[in-house]
Amino acid sequence: MLSAFVRVTKQLAVIASLLLMSWAVHAEWEVNMPKGITPISETVYDLHMIIFYICVVIAVIVFGGMFWSIIHHRKSKGHQPANFHESTTVEIIWTAIPLLILVVMAIPATQGVFAMYNSDDSDIDIQVTGYQWKWRYQFIGEDIDYFSVLATPRDQINNQATKGEHYLLEVDEPLVVPIHKKIRFLLTSNDVIHAWWVPELAVKKDAIPGFINESWTYIKEPGTYRGQCAELCGKDHGFMPIVVKAVEESEYQDWLNEKKEQRRLELAKAAAEAEQTWDLNELVTKGQQVYEKNCQACHQPTGEGLPPVFPALKGSAIIKGDIAEHIRVVLHGRTGTAMASYAAQLSDSEIASVVTYERNAWGQNSGDTVQPSDVAELR
Amino acid sequence: MSDTITSSDTLDHHEPHAKGLGRWLFTTNHKDIGTLYLIFSFVMLFIGGGMAFVIRAELFQPGLQFIQPEFFNQMTTMHGLIMVFGVVMPAFVGLANWMVPLMIGAPDMALPRMNNWSFWIMPFAFTMLLSSLFMDGGGPNFGWTFYAPLSTTYAPPSTTFFIFGVHLMGLSSIMGAINIITTVLNMRAPGMTLMKMPMFVWTWLITAFLLIAVMPVLAGCVTMMLMDIHFGTSFFNAAGGGDPVMFQHVFWFFGHPEVYIMILPAFGVVSQIIPAFARKKLFGYHSMVYATASIAILSFIVWAHHMFTVGLPAAAELFFMYSTMLIAVPTGVKVFNWVSTMFKGSMTFEAPMLFSVAFVVLFTIGGLSGLMLSIAPADFQYHDTYFVVAHFHYVLVPGAIFGIIAATYFWIPKWSGYMYNEGLAKVHFWLSFIGLNLTFFPMHFLGLAGMPRRIPDYALQFADFNMITSLGAFLFGTTQLLFLYIVIQCARGKGEPAPQKPWEGAEGLEWTVPSPAPLHTFEQPPKVD
Numbered sequence: 068m069l070s071a072f073v074r075v076t077k078q079l080a081v082i083a084s085l086l087l088m089s090w091a092v093h094a095e096w097e098v099n100m101p102k103g104i105t106p107i108s109e110t111v112y113d114l115h116m117i118i119f120y121i122c123v124v125i126a127v128i129v130f131g132g133m134f135w136s137i138i139h140h141r142k143s144k145g146h147q148p149a150n151f152h153e154s155t156t157v158e159i160i161w162t163a164i165p166l167l168i169l170v171v172m173a174i175p176a177t178q179g180v181f182a183m184y185n186s187d188d189s190d191i192d193i194q195v196t197g198y199q200w201k202w203r204y205q206f207i208g209e210d211i212d213y214f215s216v217l218a219t220p221r222d223q224i225n226n227q228a229t230k231g232e233h234y235l236l237e238v239d240e241p242l243v244v245p246i247h248k249k250i251r252f253l254l255t256s257n258d259v260i261h262a263w264w265v266p267e268l269a270v271k272k273d274a275i276p277g278f279i280n281e282s283w284t285y286i287k288e289p290g291t292y293r294g295q296c297a298e299l300c301g302k303d304h305g306f307m308p309i310v311v312k313a314v315e316e317s318e319y320q321d322w323l324n325e326k327k328e329q330r331r332l333e334l335a336k337a338a339a340e341a342e343q344t345w346d347l348n349e350l351v352t353k354g355q356q357v358y359e360k361n362c363q364a365c366h367q368p369t370g371e372g373l374p375p376v377f378p379a380l381k382g383s384a385i386i387k388g389d390i391a392e393h394i395r396v397v398l399h400g401r402t403g404t405a406m407a408s409y410a411a412q413l414s415d416s417e418i419a420s421v422v423t424y425e426r427n428a429w430g431q432n433s434g435d436t437v438q439p440s441d442v443a444e445l446r
Numbered sequence: 447m448s449d450t451i452t453s454s455d456t457l458d459h460h461e462p463h464a465k466g467l468g469r470w471l472f473t474t475n476h477k478d479i480g481t482l483y484l485i486f487s488f489v490m491l492f493i494g495g496g497m498a499f500v501i502r503a504e505l506f507q508p509g510l511q512f513i514q515p516e517f518f519n520q521m522t523t524m525h526g527l528i529m530v531f532g533v534v535m536p537a538f539v540g541l542a543n544w545m546v547p548l549m550i551g552a553p554d555m556a557l558p559r560m561n562n563w564s565f566w567i568m569p570f571a572f573t574m575l576l577s578s579l580f581m582d583g584g585g586p587n588f589g590w591t592f593y594a595p596l597s598t599t600y601a602p603p604s605t606t607f608f609i610f611g612v613h614l615m616g617l618s619s620i621m622g623a624i625n626i627i628t629t630v631l632n633m634r635a636p637g638m639t640l641m642k643m644p645m646f647v648w649t650w651l652i653t654a655f656l657l658i659a660v661m662p663v664l665a666g667c668v669t670m671m672l673m674d675i676h677f678g679t680s681f682f683n684a685a686g687g688g689d690p691v692m693f694q695h696v697f698w699f700f701g702h703p704e705v706y707i708m709i710l711p712a713f714g715v716v717s718q719i720i721p722a723f724a725r726k727k728l729f730g731y732h733s734m735v736y737a738t739a740s741i742a743i744l745s746f747i748v749w750a751h752h753m754f755t756v757g758l759p760a761a762a763e764l765f766f767m768y769s770t771m772l773i774a775v776p777t778g779v780k781v782f783n784w785v786s787t788m789f790k791g792s793m794t795f796e797a798p799m800l801f802s803v804a805f806v807v808l809f810t811i812g813g814l815s816g817l818m819l820s821i822a823p824a825d826f827q828y829h830d831t832y833f834v835v836a837h838f839h840y841v842l843v844p845g846a847i848f849g850i851i852a853a854t855y856f857w858i859p860k861w862s863g864y865m866y867n868e869g870l871a872k873v874h875f876w877l878s879f880i881g882l883n884l885t886f887f888p889m890h891f892l893g894l895a896g897m898p899r900r901i902p903d904y905a906l907q908f909a910d911f912n913m914i915t916s917l918g919a920f921l922f923g924t925t926q927l928l929f930l931y932i933v934i935q936c937a938r939g940k941g942e943p944a945p946q947k948p949w950e951g952a953e954g955l956e957w958t959v960p961s962p963a964p965l966h967t968f969e970q971p972p973k974v975d
Contacts, residue, residue: 097895097907100827107823115824122814130807133785137803142725142792148951149790152727161782162775169771172821177764179823184760199600224903226509234508236905259596260690262755262830266896271826273756275691276595277684280757293905297755297830297898299589301596302516305901373516375583376602402685405600 101267104288104313108269110179118172186283189251191244197254197261197274197296198407200303200364204242207253211326214412215240216360217306224306236293241310243326245319246286254280258407259301265294265311273298286313301405302373303364340416341439347423350436354424357417361409362425370429376405381429390437393422394445410446415439463965471566474558475965476543481861482565483540487850488930490532490572495923497525502919505912510903518902519587520579526590530708531615532572534842537850538711539564539622542650545857546626548956548963549644551635551972556628557621564621571614578604578611589900591701594682594693598674605675609668616661623657626650635955637974641735644954645728648735649714652742656703656710659746664700667693691756698749706745709809709841710738712849713780716802718954719856720784723799724791725951730783737776737783744773754825763822770820774813781810796949797871801852804844804879812840815890830900833893839886851878851929859944862936863962870932877925884918 102112140146192207201216218237222228231237244250254263256274263282264271267290272282286292294309314322345353359368366372370381380386385393397418400408409418416439426435464472473479500521504512513521543561547554555561578585583602586592597605630651634643643651670681670693680686682693721728728734750758750766758766784806793799815837819825828834859865888911893899897908904912935941947957955974959967 098891100894101896111823111827114821115818115827118818118821118824122817126810126814129781129785129810133788133803133806136785136788136791137793140724140789140791140793142794146790146792148724148726148792150726151790152729152787153731157782157786158730158733158779162779165775165778169774173768173771176767176821176823179821180760180763180767183823183826184763224510226511230508230906232906234906235903259600260593264830264898266827269827271755271829275684275757277688277690278757294896295898295901299519299593299596299900301587301600302519304519305515305898305903373583376600 103267103269104290104292105268105284105286107183107284108267110182111269114175114179117175121168121172183282186251186281188249189283190248191250192253193242193244193250194253194255195263195274197256197258197263197300197307199258199301199405200296200307202242202263202307202309203257206323209323209327210330211323212330213240213326215242215310217308219306233293235306236295236308236310238308238310241291241312243312243314243319243322244286245316246289246313247316249283249285251281251283254282258405260298261296261300261307262298263294263309264297265292265309267292267294268311271297286311289313289315337414337416340414341443343416344438345416345419345423345436347427347434347436350420350423351427353417354420354422355428357413357421358424358428361412362421365405370425380425382431386425386431387433390422390426390435390441391445393426394418394437394442397422398442398445415442415446418442472562474554474562476547476555476558476561477861477963477965479555479561479565480540480542480544483536483543483568484854486565486568487533487537487540488933490528490536491926492930493576494525494528494533495926497521497528498919499923501525502916504902505904506916507913508904508906508909513902515902516584516587519589519900520585522900523586523589523592524576524579527575527586528572529842530590530704531612532568534708534846534850535615535619536568538650538653538708538846539619541646541711541715541850541853541857542622542626544861545853545956546629546647546650547633548860548959548967549647549954550630550633550638551955551968551974552629552633553966553968553971555625556633557625560621561625564618564625567614567618571611571618574607574614575611578602578607581607591697592671593697594671594674594690595684598671598682601675606672609672612668613665616665619657620661623654623661626654627658630654635968635971635974641732642974644714645717645731645734646711646714649710649717649738652738653707653710656707656742656745660700660703660707663696664704667696667700670696691753694753694756695750698752699746701752702749703742703745705838705841706741708846709849710742712805712846713738715849715853715856716784716805718952719798719802719852720787720806722856722949722952723796723802724788724793726787726791728783729786729789730779733779734783737779740776741773744769744776748773751820751822751825754822755829767820767822771817774817774820777813781806781813792951794950796855796868797866797875798852798856798949800872800875801848801855804875805848805852808840808844808848808882812837812842812845815840828893830898831893832889832897832899835899836886836889836893839889843882843886848878854933856949857956858933858936859948860956860959860961860963862939863944864936864939864941865944865948866932866936867941870928874925874928874932877928878922881918881922881925885915885922886918888912888914888918 100112100115194205194207196203201214203214205212215238218239219235223230223234254272254274255278256276261274262271263274268284270282270284272280290313292311296304296307365377366380372379398410400406419437419439419442422437426433463469470482504518581604585604586608588597588601630647673679674681674683680688682688682690684690717728717734748766748770750762751770819828819837855866855871892908892911897904944961946961955972
């Protein structure tokens with residue numbers, strides 16, 4: 068009994084000190100919308116502040132009148148109730164005045180809508196595709212196409228390591244864009260509905276399967292801007308951040324060249340790998356890396372999955388059965404289920420290795436090996 | 447025969463009534479059914495509230511502490527579904543069952559057997575819904591708005607049970623609404639013209655029309671889901687030529703009137719209570735009726751303001767922005783009328799009045815943030831953040847829930863025959879008031895600073911406000927146990943016996959019958975002049 072009391076007291080003390088510490092650390096409390104660094108974000112911020120002040124004034128008048136009555140017109144003060152209970156004149160007045168305020172408010176709001184919708188004459192077009200739970204960026208007209216995935220390590224999320232400064236708002240490969248250019252985003256999705264949102268840009272648009280939505284931005288200051296998926300998209304909805312790195316034009320060109328070179332090398336490497344014949348060990352080692360990056364969010368590190376939506380692989384017919392069928396599922400996905408096609412995301416050698424890994428993991432040492440050429444045949 | 451109808455007391459003795467469980471299972475009495483609805487809603491409040499506890503415990507600190515993301519999603523979904531369909535709606539139907547016949551001088555509801563059925567569907571619907579939590583793959587995990595294709599192609603198998611549950615709730619709501627409309631239009635006492643009806647009856651009449659209009663739309667929506675899941679159709683599946691955005695149009699065509707279904711009866715409740723405790727007639731009765739009807743009509747043409755970021759054409763964006771802004775006008779009229787009713791009154795502040803005053807203040811805050819949300823360009827920043835969560839909790843908790851609590855304190859002397867403990871009720875009020883503002887006010891800041899809704903874990907800059915919010919939620923939730931205690935005390939007959947009319951300034955037919963109201967009232971219609 069006593070020890071329980073001491074334990075609770077200690078926990079309370081820890082919580083209290085945490086509260087105090089966090090107040091001390093975050094001296095600056097974020098209580099308002101960021102003003103952002105684009106013309107649209109500034110327009111939105113101004114609209115937000117205008118409507119906020121209007122609301123404050125209305126609230127002060129209404130609540131002022133109300134509390135004045137509450138203080139003065141009490142029975143305990145001997146106040147006698149008045150008899151009035153109807154007045155068409157005041158009803159008309161307090162219908163008309165709010166209407167006028169709204170009309171005044173609607174003018175800048177309408178201009179804001181038109182500004183946001185004018186995505187013409189863009190300098191750069193980027194297709195953004197939402198996947199359960201990562202973003203894919205394709206630069207239209209450039210040979211650039213990559214995925215951007217949460218970079219926060221799992222042990223930080225599970226409280227086994229100290230959380231970093233950009234906890235949950237960091238990715239392996241940010242979206243790099245130049246400043247002072249009109250950038251048009253074309254948004255779509257591969258599976259469920261996501262929403263691409265970066266508060267500093269005031270860009271939020273749903274990424275919907277079967278639709279292509281448009282949005283645009285024009286960034287005025289270099290910097291790193293962080294956002295998140297804003298539409299509930301399943302289990303790891305909270306774990307698909309967006310990082311936009313805005314840089315000077317020259318730096319952007321360097322990045323473009325570097326990225327293209329990197330992609331060329333990757334493709335060449337994949338092509339070389341596809342020619343190669345791999346032994347079991349090499350396949351399993353590589354396959355495990357591919358699995359951790361692409362498969363384990365759903366099928367779990369143990370291969371036990373989260374059935375029935377994300378079925379277990381361990382002991383399943385898939386990894387025990389026909390190899391070609393196994394490859395086909397990874398390549399083309401399964402319609403009507405959450406299993407997506409990985410044809411676009413993974414190279415032949417990656418699929419070969421992950422299939423090999425799955426057939427030799429979790430206690431099933433089948434010894435099956437799958438070569439990139441097997442995958443190429445079924446692609 | 448003649449002496450049995452002159453006194454309702456004697457009538458009770460002569461009618462054969464089932465005893466024990468049978469009385470409640472087979473009852474066709476509006477007061478018993480009202481009680482059943484209210485008890486059901488109270489039970490669901492603690493289940494839905496328990497889920498809010500789980501959510502807030504997980505969000506107390508950054509990192510995953512207690513539950514995994516997939517269970518977190520089930521909790522947010524179920525919390526929303528239960529609070530909307532299991533707490534607020536049944537509580538208002540319960541209040542309508544109890545009070546509408548008493549207020550219009552009718553002996554019972556017009557369709558008593560259907561009344562019984564519409565209640566008894568509910569426990570089955572919710573047992574089915576809750577049981578899905580224990581099924582393989584868990585319960586619904588796609589948010590209470592269940593957007594396709596997350597709720598179809600990517601949903602757990604238990605979604606079929608969810609769909610059937612929603613169908614049953616819809617059936618119950620439609621029958622309840624038909625009953626209320628029929629009762630109000632046909633069974634008013636002589637002299638009780640429509641424009642003499644108490645505001646609570648008016649708001650419920652309008653709400654009932656909303657229910658009949660939109661519950662079938664919801665039914666259609668979930669039926670299309672069912673077809674997509676089991677029968678190979680592609681209503682919402684883009685790969686098959688379907689349209690995921692159509693889901694949202696259909697859902698919100700139901701969903702927006704639905705939010706008014708949850709608030710209009712509360713408007714009615716405070717319109718009864720404020721005049722009673724200000725000892726002054728409701729200011730602008732006629733304009734209150736017209737304002738309520740305007741809100742109801744407008745609610746059908748604003749739905750896409752929930753979808754500003756979905757990629758609507760600019761013209762649609764503007765139309766829905768203007769129509770949404772317009773709703774502020776009749777809502778404003780209502781608030782101004784309540785304040786004018788208080789003005790130059792002779793006010794006292796018993797618990798029903800405290801909750802009603804808090805209703806006016808806090809609902810207005812929720813209304814004002816709603817006005818902010820209507821501004822389409824700004825909504826691109828607010829949409830799907832905690833700012834929205836703050837907004838709708840400000841209209842639903844101090845709005846709908848405070849309305850229900852105020853109604854309970856106001857009428858429980860009539861229901862139970864005993865006065866509640868005023869001192870405890872005041873403690874209940876202040877703790878609730880503090881707890882709810884601690885919970886929901888910081889959510890505005892979180893949303894503006896960029897925290898998306900429905901996430902189980904968050905970036906470090908959101909930690910402080912989340913901690914405050916969680917502490918507030920624990921306080922608010924725990925305080926409701928006090929409410930339970932106060933209500934149980936009344937039900938058990940502990941407390942002062944209530945006089946026929948416990949509130950000095952109260953008006954209406956319900957105060958002309960004894961406390962507790964006998965099982966049968968107004969066997970002979972009262973005369974209203």
